[in-house]
Amino acid sequence: MLPILYFGTEDQKQHFLPKLCSGEWKASYCLTEPSSGSDALSAKTRADLTEDGKHYLLSGQKMWITNAGFADLMIVFAQVGGTQFTGLLVEAKSPGITLGAEEKKMGIKGSSTRQVFFDKVAVPVDNVLGEIGKGHLIAFNALNIGRFKLGNMAMGGAKKAASISIQYANERIQFKQPISSFGAIQFKLAQQAIEVFTLESAVYRVSNLLLQQKEQLIEQGESLEHALLKAAEEYAIECAAIKVAGSEYLDYVVDEAVQIHGGYGFSEEYTPAMAYRDQRINRIYEGTNEINRMLMINMLLKRATTGAIDMVGPAWEVQKELTKMPGMQKPEGKFGYEDKSLADYKKLALMVLGAAVKMQMDGQLNLKEEQEILMNGADLLVDIYMAESLLLRLKKLESTGKYRLPEVYDAILSVSFHDLNARMAKTATDALCSFASGDLLKTFLLGVKRFTAYPPTNIKEKRRIIAAHLIEENEYTL
Ligand SMILES: Cc1cc2nc3c(=O)[nH]c(=O)nc-3n(C[C@H](O)[C@H](O)[C@H](O)COP(=O)(O)OP(=O)(O)OC[C@H]3O[C@@H](n4cnc5c(N)ncnc54)[C@H](O)[C@@H]3O)c2cc1C
Numbered sequence: 001m002l003p004i005l006y007f008g009t010e011d012q013k014q015h016f017l018p019k020l021c022s023g024e025w026k027a028s029y030c031l032t033e034p035s036s037g038s039d040a041l042s043a044k045t046r047a048d049l050t051e052d053g054k055h056y057l058l059s060g061q062k063m064w065i066t067n068a069g070f071a072d073l074m075i076v077f078a079q080v081g082g083t084q085f086t087g088l089l090v091e092a093k094s095p096g097i098t099l100g101a102e103e104k105k106m107g108i109k110g111s112s113t114r115q116v117f118f119d120k121v122a123v124p125v126d127n128v129l130g131e132i133g134k135g136h137l138i139a140f141n142a143l144n145i146g147r148f149k150l151g152n153m154a155m156g157g158a159k160k161a162a163s164i165s166i167q168y169a170n171e172r173i174q175f176k177q178p179i180s181s182f183g184a185i186q187f188k189l190a191q192q193a194i195e196v197f198t199l200e201s202a203v204y205r206v207s208n209l210l211l212q213q214k215e216q217l218i219e220q221g222e223s224l225e226h227a228l229l230k231a232a233e234e235y236a237i238e239c240a241a242i243k244v245a246g247s248e249y250l251d252y253v254v255d256e257a258v259q260i261h262g263g264y265g266f267s268e269e270y271t272p273a274m275a276y277r278d279q280r281i282n283r284i285y286e287g288t289n290e291i292n293r294m295l296m297i298n299m300l301l302k303r304a305t306t307g308a309i310d311m312v313g314p315a316w317e318v319q320k321e322l323t324k325m326p327g328m329q330k331p332e333g334k335f336g337y338e339d340k341s342l343a344d345y346k347k348l349a350l351m352v353l354g355a356a357v358k359m360q361m362d363g364q365l366n367l368k369e370e371q372e373i374l375m376n377g378a379d380l381l382v383d384i385y386m387a388e389s390l391l392l393r394l395k396k397l398e399s400t401g402k403y404r405l406p407e408v409y410d411a412i413l414s415v416s417f418h419d420l421n422a423r424m425a426k427t428a429t430d431a432l433c434s435f436a437s438g439d440l441l442k443t444f445l446l447g448v449k450r451f452t453a454y455p456p457t458n459i460k461e462k463r464r465i466i467a468a469h470l471i472e473e474n475e476y477t478l
Helices: 002-007 010-022 135-171 183-219 224-234 236-260 271-283 289-305 312-321 336-361 371-399 406-435 438-451 459-473
Strands: 027-030 046-049 055-066 073-080 084-091 097-099 113-124
Touching: 002 010, 002 084, 002 135, 002 224, 027 055, 055 073, 055 084, 073 113, 073 135, 084 113, 084 135, 135 183, 135 224, 135 236, 135 271, 135 459, 183 224, 183 236, 183 371, 183 406, 183 459, 224 236, 236 271, 236 289, 236 371, 289 336, 289 371, 312 336, 336 371, 336 406, 336 438, 371 406, 406 438, 406 459
Parallel strands: 027 073, 046 073
Antiparallel strands: 046 055, 055 113, 073 084, 097 113
16 A cells, blocks of 8 residues: 555555555555565566557566465566566456465465466556656665564564463473573563563654654645655664564564473464464565665665765764773763763764774775675664663653653663673674774774773673563563
8 A cells, every 4th residue: 555655646546545445455565576586676577568558568477475365456566668667556357467376484374475477467557656767766665664564563473472471481380380480481581571672662762753754744745645755764774673673572582482382382282383483584574684784774874975964073083082081980860871871882883883984985995895794783773773762761751750660670771781782892893803903903992892881780680570570460561
């Protein structure tokens, strides 16, 4: 529905959207082909204008198409005239369309996933979606919101898997006691809850940003569809971060759900096995997590080079700061250490990315050829965004008198920042060692030490506090 809402003509919207909204019709989105997945624009499916100029003849093959088995409408991307990547609205009953067999998938077996073959399918010229040769705008913009939605679904799945884990850990008796009484299991329950709570914080944060941006654009006179489209474009980096973090947090949560269930976790008669298989696809579709990581950094660098954001200036300031003596005082306020650390983590990311960009500008580095560094950069961004979302949520709960589980919330924050501190140091060091050397590297590594100084805390006890609450509630209720 979204590609039609965003890019359709008024006639196309009137014709297709009511039936799709009511559920009378189902749609599928046909972008991927056997030889073009991540490299979607290299699609070979082509559409050629007929001599009378009334139709395009569509021929080619699409792969992994969700809903293919029962879709009434297909949004198909094809090269018009062999070179112009374009979106087409194709009715599934059109002569010349055939389907492959249902794919035998590892998970999400309730969804229909099939190949779709097009053999000279006549598509009326009025069914071109958007402009000829501008299909990439449709394909990529639809993915922005898709990524955000994927993060939401991951959050729901993770909550459910966390609750199932708590309930099972309370029920299962070994060595004459529930396994939830063991520290090793409490660690897992607490960690699952931290990841769900953090993901939820980021998902609600991005929903709010999208909503505010949409409303602001409507106030400025934009139509609803343009406002939705532009809001998703503005927050494309955040949508990608939610997709990456959501799918990887869910990964952890369901993996530990299997482990907590022991042998029963490996049985198809218990839910964790299905959850484990079903969640795996999330790191692959809506752009693989590798592609999303690269996208995030590329979008950020693009905004930096077009002047939309200033990265080199702050990065330079951070480098100057490194030459001063550190003034380590106890920061003020309930969230003082977290505020200070978050500011430091941002400086660290700026130091790493700023240095890499500077070396690229000096011709000493070609980041396109150094994906490992791009991945490190994206990890820094995702980690900072997730931690900041968690902190903002807890601050908001506190300032509005809704900090209802003080000990548990404090513990979640401490454990998160403790772990984050170590991850930031490792990721930044990995990146810096990959492109700097000698005295420059030594200075940068001092910076890593300076900017990852979150005070050590007894995380074992803190995880136990979180676990005790979950065990008492017998489900995820944070
Ligand atoms: C169940 C399911 C449902 C799907 N539904 C749909 C659908 O409805 N419509 C649709 O159009 N598609 C759909 N897809 C396709 C999905 O979007 C693609 O599988 C996905 O984009 C990855 O493409 P690929 O499988 O060709 O992998 P590839 O692109 O071949 O990637 C293989 C590996 O290489 C990595 N890689 C690729 N390029 C690079 C690069 N430049 N740098 C670094 N690493 C790289 C990837 O990250 C990945 O790890 C679905 C897939 C599945 C499995």
